[in-house]
Amino acid sequence: MSDADRDTLKRAAAEAAVELVQDGMVVGLGTGSTAAFAVEALSRRHREGLRFIGIPTSERTGAQAREAGIPLTSFAEHRQIDLTIDGADEVEHATLNLIKGLGGALLREKIVAAASRRLAIVVDGAKIVDRLGAHAPVPVEVVTFGLEATRAALEARGASVQLRQTPAGQPFVTDSGNRILDCRFGQIADPARLEERIGRIVGVVESGLFIGRAEHVFVADASGVQRLDSPRAHRGMPPVLVIMGVSGSGKTTVAKELAARLGWPFEEGDTLHPEANVAKMHAGIPLTDADRQPWLEAIAAWVDGQRSRKQPGIITCSALKRSYRQIVVGDRPEARLVYLRGSRDLIAERLSGRSGHFMPPSLLQSQIDTLEEPGPDEDALTADIGAPPGEVADDIIRQLRATAAVGQGARRP
Numbered sequence: 001m002s003d004a005d006r007d008t009l010k011r012a013a014a015e016a017a018v019e020l021v022q023d024g025m026v027v028g029l030g031t032g033s034t035a036a037f038a039v040e041a042l043s044r045r046h047r048e049g050l051r052f053i054g055i056p057t058s059e060r061t062g063a064q065a066r067e068a069g070i071p072l073t074s075f076a077e078h079r080q081i082d083l084t085i086d087g088a089d090e091v092e093h094a095t096l097n098l099i100k101g102l103g104g105a106l107l108r109e110k111i112v113a114a115a116s117r118r119l120a121i122v123v124d125g126a127k128i129v130d131r132l133g134a135h136a137p138v139p140v141e142v143v144t145f146g147l148e149a150t151r152a153a154l155e156a157r158g159a160s161v162q163l164r165q166t167p168a169g170q171p172f173v174t175d176s177g178n179r180i181l182d183c184r185f186g187q188i189a190d191p192a193r194l195e196e197r198i199g200r201i202v203g204v205v206e207s208g209l210f211i212g213r214a215e216h217v218f219v220a221d222a223s224g225v226q227r228l229d230s231p232r233a234h235r236g237m238p239p240v241l242v243i244m245g246v247s248g249s250g251k252t253t254v255a256k257e258l259a260a261r262l263g264w265p266f267e268e269g270d271t272l273h274p275e276a277n278v279a280k281m282h283a284g285i286p287l288t289d290a291d292r293q294p295w296l297e298a299i300a301a302w303v304d305g306q307r308s309r310k311q312p313g314i315i316t317c318s319a320l321k322r323s324y325r326q327i328v329v330g331d332r333p334e335a336r337l338v339y340l341r342g343s344r345d346l347i348a349e350r351l352s353g354r355s356g357h358f359m360p361p362s363l364l365q366s367q368i369d370t371l372e373e374p375g376p377d378e379d380a381l382t383a384d385i386g387a388p389p390g391e392v393a394d395d396i397i398r399q400l401r402a403t404a405a406v407g408q409g410a411r412r413p
Contacts (some may be wrong), residue, residue: 009220030086030104043068101139101208150203211263245340270364286297
């Protein structure tokens with residue numbers, strides 16, 4: 001594909017994303033070749049009468065916007081941005097996690113993204129990957145002082161590191177006066193953890209890993225413009241997943257895989273059991289409904305905490321009976337059951353190889369006897385546990401994304 005053809009695709013995706021902008025909005029203006037097409041489209045819509053103000057993510061974008069007649073503002077006047085439109089260097093298809101920063105503005109881009117109610121990304125189809133790191137390095141913005149020590153710390157975490165340079169062979173300097181180290185980690189299995197580990201290195205200002213921030217990605221390819229919606233857009237609000245199933249179905253393992261991929265907070269529901277419950281289970285004594293009541297209420301309180309913060313989350317809970325699920329999920333629209341289903345033989349085999357857990361294999365039959373599988377009215381996502389945990393997590397994410405709010409003006413894949 002020629003550069004001209006690729007630019008045509010980017011322009012088409014930018015035009016689709018700009019349709020999200022409404023009168024009165026504060027709009028974050030991204031940096032890079034794709035974002036430049038969005039600024040062009042916004043300029044046209046402003047001339048046609050749409051009223052909005054912009055906060056640019058770089059000096060370059062600010063200059064383009066001013067020249068195009070787009071009124072600009074700053075965080076001094078507006079702490080919250082309604083919508084940011086930006087590009088990306090890689091987009092992980094299932095999660096919409098991103099690598100950004102090859103344009104050199106990752107710090108300001110992330111500040112703007114963090115202050116935005118919604119982040120819309122515009123890319124051509126070549127930027128969509130199964131795992132981040134497939135093609136692009138992870139840009140890491142660092143302070144100049146101690147750069148060599150910071151580089152060594154990144155290399156100790158498995159990165160192949162290169163100092164970014166200008167075409168003239170000089171170190172590239174960001175708008176904030178910092179340097180950029182381009183780090184290749186290979187394909188990234190746990191992007192949320194990697195983002196956290198990079199952020200803990202002294203001397204690092206910010207990384208180009210944008211985990212769980214994009215709500216929409218507009219992808220242009222030869223078939224047209226497709227809109228991908230984040231799992232966060234579940235029914236139009238951040239979801240709280242309740243991972244349910246009998247002991248041994250892999251709730252914790254799958255939940256950790258989901259947290260690693262999505263970057264969402266995770267809570268092991270079993271840790272919320274009162275000590276008396278734990279002692280009973282250690283002794284091989286099945287819990288009664290009265291025993292479970294305070295535990296279920298504690299899980300519901302965790303779910304409500306995430307809801308009140310308008311944040312997604314993942315929590316494990318066997319939730320074997322419909323009455324238990326009424327306590328944990330009830331009429332909470334953000335809460336979504338994820339049922340891990342498997343054969344008794346497979347679960348028994350897993351339990352027989354597990355040690356140190358307070359739920360002994362002898363209680364499996366009591367769990368199966370208690371289990372009431374979710375009915376159609378409970379609208380649970382169901383996943384077969386026979387596949388490896390990573391594939392189970394991928395399947396759940398695909399199902400979750402299928403429930404995202406369908407946008408207008410672009411075709412969903």
